[in-house]
Amino acid sequence: MKPIQITVIAVGKIKEKYLREGIAEYEKRLVPLVKLKILEIPEARHPAHITPAKEASAKEEEGSRILAAIPAESHAVALDVTGEGWSSMDLAGAIDRWELAGRNRLAFIIGGDLGLSAEVLSHCQMRLSLSPMTFTHQMARMIFLEQLYRAFRIKRGEPYHK
Numbered sequence: 552m553k554p555i556q557i558t559v560i561a562v563g564k565i566k567e568k569y570l571r572e573g574i575a576e577y578e579k580r581l582v583p584l585v586k587l588k589i590l591e592i593p594e595a596r597h598p599a600h601i602t603p604a605k606e607a608s609a610k611e612e613e614g615s616r617i618l619a620a621i622p623a624e625s626h627a628v629a630l631d632v633t634g635e636g637w638s639s640m641d642l643a644g645a646i647d648r649w650e651l652a653g654r655n656r657l658a659f660i661i662g663g664d665l666g667l668s669a670e671v672l673s674h675c676q677m678r679l680s681l682s683p684m685t686f687t688h689q690m691a692r693m694i695f696l697e698q699l700y701r702a703f704r705i706k707r708g709e710p711y712h713k
Contacts, residue, residue: 555646556586556656557699560620561692562613562663563594570689577696584703589692592616594663606665614668617660625658627675629667630695632685634678642679642698643705659695663688 565571574589581587593616595609621627626649637645649657659679660671664687672678681694704711 554586554655555650556622557588558620558622558625558656558658559587559589559661559692559695559699560592560617560658561589561661561688562592562617563688564591565689565692567689570693573693574696577693577700580700581696581703584700584707587699590620592620595665597665601665610662610665610668611670613663613665614671617662617667617671618674621658621660621674622656625656626654627658627660629672629675629678630659630661630681630691631667631672631678632680632683634680636680636683639698639701639711640705643702646702647706659699661688661691661695 565574578587578589592613595612597605597609601609646657649655660667660675662671681691681698686694701711
Protein backbone atom coordinates (compact mmCIF):
# COMPACT_ATOMS: atom_id res chain seq x y z
CA MET A 552 0.00 0.00 0.00
CA LYS A 553 1.33 3.44 -0.94
CA PRO A 554 1.87 5.91 1.91
CA ILE A 555 -0.96 8.38 2.27
CA GLN A 556 -0.38 11.89 0.96
CA ILE A 557 -2.35 14.75 2.45
CA THR A 558 -2.54 18.20 0.97
CA VAL A 559 -4.15 20.98 2.99
CA ILE A 560 -5.21 23.79 0.69
CA ALA A 561 -5.91 26.95 2.66
CA VAL A 562 -6.86 30.45 1.58
CA GLY A 563 -4.73 33.21 3.05
CA LYS A 564 -1.59 33.56 5.07
CA ILE A 565 -1.43 33.07 8.82
CA LYS A 566 -1.02 36.53 10.33
CA GLU A 567 -0.91 35.79 14.05
CA LYS A 568 2.40 34.59 15.49
CA TYR A 569 0.80 32.23 18.01
CA LEU A 570 -1.16 30.50 15.22
CA ARG A 571 1.95 30.21 13.00
CA GLU A 572 3.77 28.59 15.93
CA GLY A 573 0.90 26.19 16.65
CA ILE A 574 0.61 25.21 12.98
CA ALA A 575 4.38 24.67 12.76
CA GLU A 576 4.23 22.43 15.84
CA TYR A 577 1.54 20.18 14.37
CA GLU A 578 3.30 20.08 11.00
CA LYS A 579 6.44 18.89 12.83
CA ARG A 580 4.46 16.24 14.70
CA LEU A 581 2.83 15.01 11.49
CA VAL A 582 6.11 14.58 9.56
CA PRO A 583 6.82 11.04 10.83
CA LEU A 584 3.18 9.99 10.36
CA VAL A 585 2.13 11.18 6.92
CA LYS A 586 3.37 12.93 3.80
CA LEU A 587 1.89 16.40 4.34
CA LYS A 588 1.88 19.44 2.11
CA ILE A 589 0.24 22.77 2.95
CA LEU A 590 -0.59 25.07 0.06
CA GLU A 591 -1.56 28.66 0.76
CA ILE A 592 -3.84 30.22 -1.83
CA PRO A 593 -3.84 34.04 -2.02
CA GLU A 594 -6.97 35.70 -0.71
CA ALA A 595 -9.03 37.74 -3.14
CA ARG A 596 -8.86 41.39 -2.16
CA HIS A 597 -12.15 42.86 -1.05
CA PRO A 598 -13.41 45.66 1.19
CA ALA A 599 -14.64 44.98 4.72
CA HIS A 600 -18.20 45.81 3.67
CA ILE A 601 -18.69 43.83 0.50
CA THR A 602 -21.71 43.62 -1.79
CA PRO A 603 -23.15 40.17 -2.53
CA ALA A 604 -22.00 40.45 -6.16
CA LYS A 605 -18.43 41.30 -5.19
CA GLU A 606 -18.44 38.55 -2.56
CA ALA A 607 -19.49 36.01 -5.19
CA SER A 608 -16.79 37.28 -7.53
CA ALA A 609 -14.11 37.06 -4.82
CA LYS A 610 -15.20 33.50 -3.90
CA GLU A 611 -15.06 32.50 -7.57
CA GLU A 612 -11.56 33.96 -7.88
CA GLU A 613 -10.36 32.04 -4.81
CA GLY A 614 -12.26 28.97 -5.98
CA SER A 615 -10.44 28.92 -9.32
CA ARG A 616 -7.12 29.02 -7.49
CA ILE A 617 -8.20 26.26 -5.10
CA LEU A 618 -9.40 23.96 -7.89
CA ALA A 619 -6.12 24.44 -9.75
CA ALA A 620 -4.19 23.47 -6.59
CA ILE A 621 -6.01 20.19 -5.85
CA PRO A 622 -3.59 17.38 -6.74
CA ALA A 623 -4.80 15.02 -9.47
CA GLU A 624 -6.69 11.95 -8.27
CA SER A 625 -7.21 13.40 -4.79
CA HIS A 626 -10.20 12.61 -2.63
CA ALA A 627 -11.22 16.20 -1.85
CA VAL A 628 -12.85 17.19 1.45
CA ALA A 629 -14.14 20.72 2.04
CA LEU A 630 -14.00 22.02 5.60
CA ASP A 631 -17.34 23.74 5.75
CA VAL A 632 -19.73 24.67 8.56
CA THR A 633 -22.56 22.87 6.69
CA GLY A 634 -20.56 19.63 6.57
CA GLU A 635 -20.80 16.47 8.62
CA GLY A 636 -19.71 16.74 12.24
CA TRP A 637 -17.27 13.97 13.14
CA SER A 638 -15.42 12.93 16.25
CA SER A 639 -11.65 12.43 16.22
CA MET A 640 -12.32 8.67 16.09
CA ASP A 641 -14.59 9.17 13.06
CA LEU A 642 -11.83 11.07 11.23
CA ALA A 643 -9.30 8.34 12.01
CA GLY A 644 -11.73 5.69 10.78
CA ALA A 645 -12.48 7.60 7.58
CA ILE A 646 -8.77 7.98 6.81
CA ASP A 647 -8.39 4.22 7.33
CA ARG A 648 -11.32 3.48 4.99
CA TRP A 649 -10.04 5.87 2.33
CA GLU A 650 -6.61 4.32 2.55
CA LEU A 651 -8.01 0.77 2.26
CA ALA A 652 -10.08 1.87 -0.75
CA GLY A 653 -6.87 3.02 -2.46
CA ARG A 654 -7.50 6.72 -1.94
CA ASN A 655 -3.97 7.51 -0.85
CA ARG A 656 -4.20 11.17 -1.92
CA LEU A 657 -6.40 13.34 0.24
CA ALA A 658 -6.97 17.07 -0.14
CA PHE A 659 -8.57 19.04 2.68
CA ILE A 660 -9.72 22.52 1.70
CA ILE A 661 -10.07 25.48 4.07
CA GLY A 662 -11.67 28.59 2.62
CA GLY A 663 -10.96 32.18 3.50
CA ASP A 664 -13.13 34.63 5.41
CA LEU A 665 -15.79 34.46 2.70
CA GLY A 666 -16.00 30.68 2.68
CA LEU A 667 -15.77 28.39 -0.34
CA SER A 668 -17.31 28.86 -3.77
CA ALA A 669 -20.16 26.63 -4.92
CA GLU A 670 -17.83 25.22 -7.57
CA VAL A 671 -15.27 24.11 -4.96
CA LEU A 672 -18.00 22.62 -2.76
CA SER A 673 -19.47 20.68 -5.69
CA HIS A 674 -16.00 19.39 -6.69
CA CYS A 675 -15.40 17.90 -3.24
CA GLN A 676 -16.48 14.37 -2.43
CA MET A 677 -17.62 15.46 1.01
CA ARG A 678 -17.94 18.33 3.45
CA LEU A 679 -16.61 18.12 6.98
CA SER A 680 -17.44 20.57 9.77
CA LEU A 681 -14.95 21.20 12.56
CA SER A 682 -17.71 22.55 14.79
CA PRO A 683 -21.04 24.35 14.61
CA MET A 684 -19.15 27.26 16.17
CA THR A 685 -17.45 29.84 13.97
CA PHE A 686 -13.64 30.02 13.85
CA THR A 687 -11.41 32.26 11.81
CA HIS A 688 -10.01 30.44 8.80
CA GLN A 689 -6.57 30.86 10.38
CA MET A 690 -7.69 29.11 13.57
CA ALA A 691 -9.45 26.43 11.54
CA ARG A 692 -6.12 25.51 9.96
CA MET A 693 -4.46 24.93 13.32
CA ILE A 694 -7.48 23.09 14.74
CA PHE A 695 -7.65 20.85 11.68
CA LEU A 696 -3.93 20.01 11.81
CA GLU A 697 -4.31 19.10 15.48
CA GLN A 698 -7.22 16.82 14.60
CA LEU A 699 -5.26 15.27 11.75
CA TYR A 700 -2.37 14.58 14.14
CA ARG A 701 -4.81 13.08 16.66
CA ALA A 702 -6.38 10.90 13.93
CA PHE A 703 -3.01 9.44 12.97
CA ARG A 704 -2.19 8.77 16.63
CA ILE A 705 -5.51 6.94 16.94
CA LYS A 706 -4.83 4.96 13.74
CA ARG A 707 -1.50 3.82 15.18
CA GLY A 708 -3.09 2.78 18.47
CA GLU A 709 -1.12 5.42 20.35
CA PRO A 710 -2.52 7.25 23.37
CA TYR A 711 -4.46 10.44 22.83
CA HIS A 712 -6.59 12.63 25.06
CA LYS A 713 -10.29 11.92 24.77
